[in-house]
Amino acid sequence: MRFLSAADIAKAVPMAAAIEAVAQAFGKLARGEACIPLRTAISIAEHAATTFFMPGLLTGEMPALGLKTVSVFPHNIYRAEPTIYALVTLFDPTSGRPLAVLDGTYLTALRTGAASGVATRLLARPDARTLVVFGAGAQALPQIQAVLAVRPTINNIWIVNRTRDRAMLLAARLRGEGFRGDVRLATNLEVALAEADVICTATSSSVPLFAADLVRPGTHINAIGAYRPDMAEIPPELVARSRIFVDQRQAAWAEAGDLIQARAAGLIDEHHIVAELGELVNGTGNGRTSADEITLFKSVGNAVQDLAVAALALQQANTLGLGVEVRL
Structure with a gap:
């Protein structure tokens, strides 16, 4: 498996590329070329926090299978910690073999920005x-x-x-x-x-x-x-x-x-x-x-955003030699 840090993802996927990847992913979602169940949320009331589990599958060009886990802990701001922690795990959609683990905290911010980029391009x-x-x-x-x-x-x-x-x-x-x-x-x-x-x-x-x-x-x-x-x-x-x-x-x-x-x-x-x-x-x-x-x-x-950007990041990381490879 390849492990990609926030810095690796930033090198592999600049914002312009993320916007294009997210646009294509939403196009797939609308065409029925994605399987995206509603995410599962677990609330942790004593911390006013929520953890989400977001599975998904993209088919067609650059297919991707994966799971994003993201925890939103607003009170972390008072501990000088990020309010969002996340991981994205990718699997081979033809065999189920684990392929990569990515820093989902940075990826979440990147793909969320990219979605607004797509919307702004089409609507502003x-x-x-x-x-x-x-x-x-x-x-x-x-x-x-x-x-x-x-x-x-x-x-x-x-x-x-x-x-x-x-x-x-x-x-x-x-x-x-x-x-x-x-x-x-x-x-x-x-x-x-x-x-x-x-x-x-x-x-x-x-x-x-x-x-x-x-x-x-x-x-x-x-x-x-x-x-x-x-x-x-x-x-x-x-x-x-x-x-x-x-x-x-x-x-x-x-x-x-x-x-x-x-x-x-x-x-x-x-x-x-x-x-x-x-x-x-x-x-x-x-x-x-x-x-x-x-x-x-x-x-x-939506998990299509995470899958599309993560798949692109992994593709570019393999080409550029980014990240750390680990054998399970």
């Missing part, structure tokens, strides 16, 4: 200039990297975060990676959202992050933080006003608090989901239809 206005990011944790930087990869017109980034120190650290990392536009820390949501062309929400909030009327027409939103029915980042009224897209309908209605709470309030129903992301990739769904529409991509995460 081509002339987008300003990005507003809610959250400054592990998911924030990949979200920004993905949006910049598909909308190089972005020259202004607002960071909204509860703690100023983490927001300043994220801003410094952006500048260190060569972003030459304006990076500002938002102290007034009205000012930031009045300029927003793209919004990314990457928090663990249980209540909406802003008022619905602060979002202007034509904005695209990537909502990736709320992964349980009791969590929500987007106001129900805004969900109802938006043109809604999801990674997978079944998973979204089972897990996405943003949608579940809006439905419980009687503001939306199943027909409000316009398309899955893979349907947009395949050209069988319609995306943005006017410059004034608010488009919302709601993601709860």
Whole structure:
């Protein structure tokens, strides 16, 4: 088996390549070329934590069989530990032989950012200039990297975060990676959202992050933080006003608090989901239809993302000689 660290994956799969791999994976999901059961979640109440087990199979070109295990422990932040730990294990889909174990913590951030990159490429206005990011944790930087990869017109980034120190650290990392536009820390949501062309929400909030009327027409939103029915980042009224897209309908209605709470309030129903992301990739769904529409991509995460990026990482690692080989 080959063991790949976060550094190995970063060398093997840059963001642009991850975006393409995730786009193809969602296309497969929509075409029925993937077997992705609903993930199993185990809650650890005393730590406000959840561990997810996400199996899956991709067929067709670059097939992949694997399992991702991801633990989300929000209180780790108070112990100076990552709030997400994860592993991805790949198996040979023709024999079941174990092939690789990958650092799933970095891979999770990379593939989640890549999904927002696909959605932004397909749904955001081509002339987008300003990005507003809610959250400054592990998911924030990949979200920004993905949006910049598909909308190089972005020259202004607002960071909204509860703690100023983490927001300043994220801003410094952006500048260190060569972003030459304006990076500002938002102290007034009205000012930031009045300029927003793209919004990314990457928090663990249980209540909406802003008022619905602060979002202007034509904005695209990537909502990736709320992964349980009791969590929500987007106001129900805004969900109802938006043109809604999801990674997978079944998973979204089972897990996405943003949608579940809006439905419980009687503001939306199943027909409000316009398309899955893979349907947009395949050209069988319609995306943005006017410059004034608010488009919302709601993601709860799907194992096709992990499998596609992990398979690409393993392929590149074998070519580049990355990682450590271990005989079982």
